Amino acid sequence: MSFLLSLSSSHFFSNGFLIFKQQIIPTNTHFPPKFRHPIPPHSLPPTHSFTIKSLQNDAVESSNAFVPQNPPPRTLFPGGYKRPEIKIPNIVLQLNAAEVLSDGSVVNFVDMAVSKWVGIVVVNGDEGSGGGKLYEAACLLKSVIRDRAYLLIAERVDIAAAVNASGVLLSDQGLPPIVARNTLMSSKSESVVLPVVGKIVQNVNAALNASSAEGADFLIYSTFAKEPAEIFMNSINKNVKIPVFIEMELITPGGSCEEVSKVLTSGASGVVSSLKELKSSGDDFTKNICDLFTFDGNRQEKVASFNRPNLLSTTNGFSGETGIAGFVNLEDREMQFIQKERRLLMEAINIIEKAAPLMEEISLLKDAISQLDEPFLLVIVGEFNSGKSSVINALLGGKFLMEGVVPTTNEITFLRYAELDAKEQQRCERLPDGQNICYLPAEILKKMVIVDTPGTNVILQRQQRLTEEFVPRADILLFVLSADRPLSESEVTFLRYTQQWKKKVLFLLNKADLYRNANELDEAITFVKDNVRKLLNVENVKLFPVSARSALEGKLATTDGADQHNLLLSESYSSSQTFDEFEKFLYAFMDGSTTAGLERMTIKLETPLAIAERLLSSCQTLVTQDCRYAQKDLMSVQEVVRSVDEYGMKMDKESILWRRQIFSLVSNAKERLLKVVESTLQLSNLDVAFSMFFGGDKSASAATQSIQSDIVSPALADAQRILGEYTSWLRESNIREGMQYKETFEKRWSLLFDSHNKVDFTSNLLQREVDTLSLKSLEKFNGTAASKLFDQEVRQVFVGAFGGLGAAGLSASLLTSVLPTTLEDLLALGLCSAGGLLAISNFPARRQKVLDNVKSIADAVEQEIIEAMQQDLSTSVKNMEDFVTLVGKPYEEAAQQKLDKLLDTREQLTVMEKKLQTLQVELQNLHLS
Numbered sequence: 056m057s058f059l060l061s062l063s064s065s066h067f068f069s070n071g072f073l074i075f076k077q078q079i080i081p082t083n084t085h086f087p088p089k090f091r092h093p094i095p096p097h098s099l100p101p102t103h104s105f106t107i108k109s110l111q112n113d114a115v116e117s118s119n120a121f122v123p124q125n126p127p128p129r130t131l132f133p134g135g136y137k138r139p140e141i142k143i144p145n146i147v148l149q150l151n152a153a154e155v156l157s158d159g160s161v162v163n164f165v166d167m168a169v170s171k172w173v174g175i176v177v178v179n180g181d182e183g184s185g186g187g188k189l190y191e192a193a194c195l196l197k198s199v200i201r202d203r204a205y206l207l208i209a210e211r212v213d214i215a216a217a218v219n220a221s222g223v224l225l226s227d228q229g230l231p232p233i234v235a236r237n238t239l240m241s242s243k244s245e246s247v248v249l250p251v252v253g254k255i256v257q258n259v260n261a262a263l264n265a266s267s268a269e270g271a272d273f274l275i276y277s278t279f280a281k282e283p284a285e286i287f288m289n290s291i292n293k294n295v296k297i298p299v300f301i302e303m304e305l306i307t308p309g310g311s312c313e314e315v316s317k318v319l320t321s322g323a324s325g326v327v328s329s330l331k332e333l334k335s336s337g338d339d340f341t342k343n344i345c346d347l348f349t350f351d352g353n354r355q356e357k358v359a360s361f362n363r364p365n366l367l368s369t370t371n372g373f374s375g376e377t378g379i380a381g382f383v384n385l386e387d388r389e390m391q392f393i394q395k396e397r398r399l400l401m402e403a404i405n406i407i408e409k410a411a412p413l414m415e416e417i418s419l420l421k422d423a424i425s426q427l428d429e430p431f432l433l434v435i436v437g438e439f440n441s442g443k444s445s446v447i448n449a450l451l452g453g454k455f456l457m458e459g460v461v462p463t464t465n466e467i468t469f470l471r472y473a474e475l476d477a478k479e480q481q482r483c484e485r486l487p488d489g490q491n492i493c494y495l496p497a498e499i500l501k502k503m504v505i506v507d508t509p510g511t512n513v514i515l516q517r518q519q520r521l522t523e524e525f526v527p528r529a530d531i532l533l534f535v536l537s538a539d540r541p542l543s544e545s546e547v548t549f550l551r552y553t554q555q556w557k558k559k560v561l562f563l564l565n566k567a568d569l570y571r572n573a574n575e576l577d578e579a580i581t582f583v584k585d586n587v588r589k590l591l592n593v594e595n596v597k598l599f600p601v602s603a604r605s606a607l608e609g610k611l612a613t614t615d616g617a618d619q620h621n622l623l624l625s626e627s628y629s630s631s632q633t634f635d636e637f638e639k640f641l642y643a644f645m646d647g648s649t650t651a652g653l654e655r656m657t658i659k660l661e662t663p664l665a666i667a668e669r670l671l672s673s674c675q676t677l678v679t680q681d682c683r684y685a686q687k688d689l690m691s692v693q694e695v696v697r698s699v700d701e702y703g704m705k706m707d708k709e710s711i712l713w714r715r716q717i718f719s720l721v722s723n724a725k726e727r728l729l730k731v732v733e734s735t736l737q738l739s740n741l742d743v744a745f746s747m748f749f750g751g752d753k754s755a756s757a758a759t760q761s762i763q764s765d766i767v768s769p770a771l772a773d774a775q776r777i778l779g780e781y782t783s784w785l786r787e788s789n790i791r792e793g794m795q796y797k798e799t800f801e802k803r804w805s806l807l808f809d810s811h812n813k814v815d816f817t818s819n820l821l822q823r824e825v826d827t828l829s830l831k832s833l834e835k836f837n838g839t840a841a842s843k844l845f846d847q848e849v850r851q852v853f854v855g856a857f858g859g860l861g862a863a864g865l866s867a868s869l870l871t872s873v874l875p876t877t878l879e880d881l882l883a884l885g886l887c888s889a890g891g892l893l894a895i896s897n898f899p900a901r902r903q904k905v906l907d908n909v910k911s912i913a914d915a916v917e918q919e920i921i922e923a924m925q926q927d928l929s930t931s932v933k934n935m936e937d938f939v940t941l942v943g944k945p946y947e948e949a950a951q952q953k954l955d956k957l958l959d960t961r962e963q964l965t966v967m968e969k970k971l972q973t974l975q976v977e978l979q980n981l982h983l984s
C-alpha cells in the first residue's frame with residue numbers, strides 16, 4: 056500500500072525581503088494596482104445622469120482608480136521579484152482532484168493540515184478525466200488554503216495559471232522548470248513572488264539537472280526510485296542546494312518518527328504524503344512526526360539538532376567571547392550608544408509598520424537589529440568567475456569552496472568558525488530559507504563571518520537576485536573584480552545599487568597575475584580607483600591587487616612544507632604579498648584596539664541605521680503619495696457633495712417641459728372657455744344663449760353642464776395626470792440620482808468608510824414631502840364651482856344687459872325666476888321698449904368683462920399651479936442636497952481622518968529620520984574623543 060503524499064516545503068517569505076505585499080514604494084513612488092484599485096473604473100455601474108457621469112470620469116483620476124502608466128519597481132531590489140521561500144522541514148501533501156471533489160471532509164482535513172503541518176499541497180488530475188475536474192478541485196483547495204501553504208498543480212501550468220496557484224509540480228518527463236516558471240510568471244504579472252516550481256526526480260543525475268541553473272525550487276524524490284532515500288541524499292547533498300522532499304510511508308509498525316528523523320538527518324527537507332496516508336497516520340502522526348513539523352516556531356531547531364554539531368556555545372557567535380557584535384570590553388559610552396541605537400531602531404520599526412504595514416522589507420531591519428549581537432558579516436560579492444570562491448579559499452587557507460570557470464556558487468553560504476574533529480574539514484547544513492551555513496576551523500572566522508554569494512551578471516537571474524537581496528545585510532562588502540575586465544558596466548550598476556544601502560566596500564583586483572608587468576597593473580589600479588572615487592563619491596578607495604590563486608597556492612605550499620625559497624622565486628609572489636597585506640588589513644580591521652577596528656564597530660553599528668534610513672525614506676515616499684491621494688479623495692468627496700448643485704440646475708432645466716405642459720393645458724382650456732363665451736354671447740345668438748343659460752334647472756344650466764364636462768373636467772383630469780407624473784418624476788429622479796450618489800460613494804471610497812449594514816435611509820429622505828404642493832393646488836380648484844361661477848358670470852351679463860328694461864321693471868331676481876317661462880315675451884318686450892337700444896349698446900362691454908374674468912381666473916389658476924410646481928421642485932432638490940450631504944458626510948469625515956492620520960504619520964517619520972540622522976552623527980563622533 057502506498058500513501059506517500061508528500062509534504063514538502065512550506066512556508067513562505069520567511070525572510071521577507073523587501074517586498075511590500077501589495078503596496079510597494081521603492082525609491083520613487085509606487086502603488087501596485089491591486090492595492091490601489093480595488094474598484095477598477097470599468098467596474099463602476101453605468102450611469103444615466105450626466106451629473107454622476109462626469110464624476111465617474113473624474114474617478115479615473117482619484118486614488119482608488121489611479122492606474123500608473125509606467126508600472127513602478129516591485130521591490131527595493133533591482134530584480135523586482137522575490138524568490139519563493141520554502142521553510143523546512145516540511146510536509147508535502149499530495150491528493151487527487153477526485154478525492155477533493157467526492158468527499159466534503161477532505162477540504163476540512165486540508166484546512167486543518169495546512170494550519171498545522173503541511174506547507175505544500177499538490178493536486179493531481181485523475182487519469183482519463185479532463186482538466187475540468189482538476190480546475191474545480193484546485194479552486195476549492197485554493198479557497199481553503201489561502202496563503203497558509205503553497206498550492207501546486209501537478210503538470211498543468213495552464214490550470215495553475217487559471218486558479219492563480221502558487222506554482223506547479225513537474226514530473227521527470229515534464230516541462231523544463233524554467234519554461235513552467237516563465238509561463239506562470241507571465242500569467243501572474245502582478246505578483247512580486249516568483250512561482251514555485253517543484254520537480255519529481257528518481258535518480259542523482261535527474262536531481263542535479265533539475266536543481267542546476269534556473270531549475271526547480273525543490274525536488275521530490277520518488278518512491279519509484281531504486282535507491283533508499285538516505286543513500287540518494289548522501290549522493291546529492293554536496294551539489295544540490297535546494298530542498299529535497301522524500302516520498303515515504305508515514306505509518307510504520309515501529310513508529311514513524313524515527314524513520315522520518317533518519318530521512319531528515321540525511322539532509323532531506325521533509326516528506327511527501329498522500330491524503331490517505333496522512334489521514335490514517337492519526338495518533339502516530341500527531342504524537343511523533345508532527346512534533347517535528349508542527350508550526351510552533353521551533354521546528355527548524357528541532358531538525359537542525361539532528362545534524363548540527365554542538366559547536367558554538369557563545370552569546371555572540373565567537374567561542375569564549377561575549378559582547379556585542381564581536382566587540383569585547385566595550386566602554387560605557389559604547390554600551391550606552393548601542394542601547395540607544397536599539398531603542399531608536401525599535402521605535403523606527405513601530406513607525407514603519409504603522410506607516411506601511413505591508414512592507415515586508417521591515418524584516419531586513421529586524422534582522423539587522425538582531426545581528427547587532429552577531430559577528431561582523433564580511434560579504435564577498437562580484438561578477439561570476441571573478442574569483443570570489445578562490446579569494447575565500449585563500450583567506451581560509453584551504454580549498455573549502457568549489458571554484459570553476461563556469462558559475463559555481465548558486466546559494467548564499469555563511470562560513471562560521473567551529474572546532475571540528477580532526478578528520479572533518481567542514482560541516483555544512485542548509486538553513487530553512489535555503490541558505491547554507493558551513494562551520495570550519497579557519498582562524499579568520501574567529502573574527503568574522505564570511506559570506507559567499509552567487510556571482511552577479513550571470514544569465515541566472517535567481518542567483519543575481521539572491522546576492523542583491525543579501526546586500527543590505529552585509530556589514531561590509533568585499534567587491535572582487537577580475538583583472539581581465541576591471542570595473543565592467545554591470546559591476547558599475549551593481550556598485551551603484553549597493554550604495555542605495557550605503558554599504559562600505561573594499562575592493563580586490565583579483566587575478567593580478569594576469570598582468571604582464573607592473574605598468575599594466577598600475578594602470579588598472581588607477582582606472583578602478585578613479586572611477587570608484589567618482590561613483591561612490593569617496594576620497595579613499597581601499598583596493599588590493601591580489602592573486603587569490605597564487606595566495607592559496609602559497610598558503611598550501613607553506614602548509615605542505617614546501618621550500619619557502621622556491622615560493623619567493625615564484626612569479627606570483629608579489630601578488631601573494633599584496634594578498635598578505637589585504638589579510639593584515641582585515642585582521643587589523645577586526646582588532647578592536649586599532650583605528651581600523653574602531654571603524655569596524657562604526658560600520659557594524661551603521662548597518663541597521665542605513666537600512667532604517669532607507670526604509671524610512673521609502674515610507675516617506677509612500678506616505679507622501681498617500682497624503683496626496685487622501686487629499687485628492689477628500690476633495691473628490693467634497694466635489695461629489697457639491698455636485699448636487701448641478702443636479703438642481705439640471706432638474707430646473709428639465710422641469711421647464713413640465714411647466715410648459717401645464718401652461719399649454721390651461722391655455723387650451725382658457726381658449727375653449729373664451730370661445731364658448733364669445734360664441735354664446737352674441738346678439739345674433741341671444742335666443743340660443745338664453746335658452747342655454749336660462750333654460751332648465753337653474754342650479755345647473757345646460758351651458759354649465761357642457762362647460763364642466765367638455766372643458767373644465769377634462770382639463771382638470773389632464774392637469775391631475777400631468778402633476779401626478781411631475782411629482783413622480785421628481786421623486787424617481789431623486790431616488791435614481793440619490794442611489795447613484797450613494798453607489799458612487801460606496802464604490803469609490805469603500806476603503807475609506809464601510810457603509811455596509813448601515814440603515815437605509817434613502818427612500819424616506821428622498822421621497823419626503825415631494826408629492827404635495829402641486830397636486831394640492833389642484834385640489835383647491837373645484838370644477839363644478841368654477842363652472843357655476845362662469846354660469847353666473849354669463850347670467851349676470853344677461854341680467855345686467857336686459858334686466859332693467861322698460862316698463863316691466865323687473866328686478867334681477869324676479870327676472871331670473873320668470874325667465875324660463877316668459878323668454879319670448881321678455882325679448883319682445885325688451886327689444887321693443889324704449890330702453891332696448893341702451894341695453895344692446897351695453898352688451899359688448901359686459902361680454903368683454905366676462906371674457907376678462909375668464910382669462911384672469913384661468914391665469915390665476917395657471918400661476919398657482921406653476922408656483923406649486925416650482926416649490927415642489929425646490930423641496931425635492933433640497934431633499935436631494937440633504938441626502939447627498941448626509942450620505943457623503945461619513946466619507947468626508949473618513950477622508951479627513953485618513954489625511955490627518957497620514958500627515959501625523961509623515962510627521963512621525965520625519966521626526967524619526969531626524970533622530971536617526973543625529974544618531975549617525977553621534978556614531979561618527981563615538982571614537983573621536
Ligand SMILES: Nc1nc2c(ncn2[C@@H]2O[C@H](COP(=O)(O)OP(=O)(O)OP(=O)(O)O)[C@@H](O)[C@H]2O)c(=O)[nH]1
Binds near residue numbers: 460463568601
Ligand atoms: N589566473 C587566475 N585565475 C584565478 C584566480 N582566482 C581564481 N581564478 C580562476 O577563476 C575561475 C573562477 O574562480 P572562482 O573562485 O570559482 O570564481 P567565483 O567568482 O567564485 O565564481 P562564481 O562562484 O561562479 O561566481 C577559476 O577557474 C579560478 O581558478 C587568480 O588569482 N588568478
